[in-house]
Amino acid sequence: MSLVIKDLTKQYNKHKTGLSDYSITIEKGVLGLLGPNGAGKSTLMKIIATISKPTTGTLFLDGEDIVANPDRIRKILGYLPQDFGVYPNLNAYEFLEYIAAMKGVGGNNLRKRIDLLLEGVNLTADAKRPIGTYSGGMKQRIGIAQALLNDPKVLIFDEPTVGLDPEERVRFRQLISDLADDCIIILSSHIVSDIETIADEVAIMKNGKLITKAAQPDIIKLVEGKVFETLVDNNDVAAIKAKYQVIDTGRQKDKTRVRFISHTGATELAAATVSATLEDAYLFLTHDNK
Numbered sequence: 001m002s003l004v005i006k007d008l009t010k011q012y013n014k015h016k017t018g019l020s021d022y023s024i025t026i027e028k029g030v031l032g033l034l035g036p037n038g039a040g041k042s043t044l045m046k047i048i049a050t051i052s053k054p055t056t057g058t059l060f061l062d063g064e065d066i067v068a069n070p071d072r073i074r075k076i077l078g079y080l081p082q083d084f085g086v087y088p089n090l091n092a093y094e095f096l097e098y099i100a101a102m103k104g105v106g107g108n109n110l111r112k113r114i115d116l117l118l119e120g121v122n123l124t125a126d127a128k129r130p131i132g133t134y135s136g137g138m139k140q141r142i143g144i145a146q147a148l149l150n151d152p153k154v155l156i157f158d159e160p161t162v163g164l165d166p167e168e169r170v171r172f173r174q175l176i177s178d179l180a181d182d183c184i185i186i187l188s189s190h191i192v193s194d195i196e197t198i199a200d201e202v203a204i205m206k207n208g209k210l211i212t213k214a215a216q217p218d219i220i221k222l223v224e225g226k227v228f229e230t231l232v233d234n235n236d237v238a239a240i241k242a243k244y245q246v247i248d249t250g251r252q253k254d255k256t257r258v259r260f261i262s263h264t265g266a267t268e269l270a271a272a273t274v275s276a277t278l279e280d281a282y283l284f285l286t287h288d289n290k
């Protein structure tokens with residue numbers, strides 16, 4: 001299965017561009033979308049979910065035009081939007097039955113499927129109380145369950161880990177990795193460590209454009225050898241910030257540990273290269289002076 005997106009542009013109005021000449025090919029497995037606010041992640045996901053139409057450009061799923069024939073993807077789609085709304089008076093069972101009816105999912109196995117999904121998102125014990133009484137994280141988990149109702153082959157999760165506690169993040173990761181062999185899974189997050197642990201490939205976006213898409217090790221390679229750490233007096237941090245892209249700082253007794261990027265080394269500082277992470281690469285690639 002492959003989703004081929006070519007030269008996609010979404011112009012919301014004269015001044016607002018959601019995506020600009022965006023091309024990407026997405027295969028089976030988990031693709032993580034990383035990008036700062038307004039990068040165009042939700043816009044891309046809405047267009048793939050056929051909620052929104054591109055201004056120009058094409059999307060083909062296994063060779064079929066999904067802008068012209070949205071039903072082709074809708075039948076096999078699971079989608080968790082960023083602003084997922086629930087019906088507060090329904091309990092989890094009733095809500096999932098309602099969504100199943102909307103999606104045309106039925107049959108003898110529906111009850112069993114709902115039970116399995118509720119178990120998968122750890123909501124079995126709370127399934128009979130109104131969703132309006134749920135915490136933010138529990139609502140997010142019912143959102144994840146509804147996206148999986150129709151046994152989808154294309155799964156789109158916009159910020160799925162928002163509101164989830166660490167234990168539930170692990171559970172979500174497990175759920176996704178069980179599905180990844182068989183599906184295209186696209187998910188966005190602001191949290192680099194979430195993407196790092198879930199995604200096979202990462203697409204880094206900024207200002208409606210794709211900066212790069214590759215397997216994680218290949219993205220990290222782009223900054224390997226350029227990431228340094230040094231321990232300096234607290235008063236010296238500002239001078240380093242003025243000269244280099246500082247990724248992170250942390251207090252260490254009466255000094256400050258500074259992690260920064262340099263293309264040419266930093267011989268004036270007693271700095272050593274350290275092994276790069278996805279977060280280093282992400283911050284480097286989306287830095288304003290890039």
Ligand SMILES: Nc1ncnc2c1ncn2[C@@H]1O[C@H](COP(=O)(O)OP(=O)(O)OP(=O)(O)O)[C@@H](O)[C@H]1O
Nearest residue numbers: 012016017018035036037038039040041042043044
């Ligand atoms: N309905 C809309 N009308 C006008 N402009 C919009 C609309 N939706 C999004 N935009 C603009 O399109 C650009 C991309 O927004 P989008 O929501 O896709 O980014 P994002 O990467 O998902 O951001 P975030 O991480 O904040 O959710 C932004 O400049 C945004 O203001």
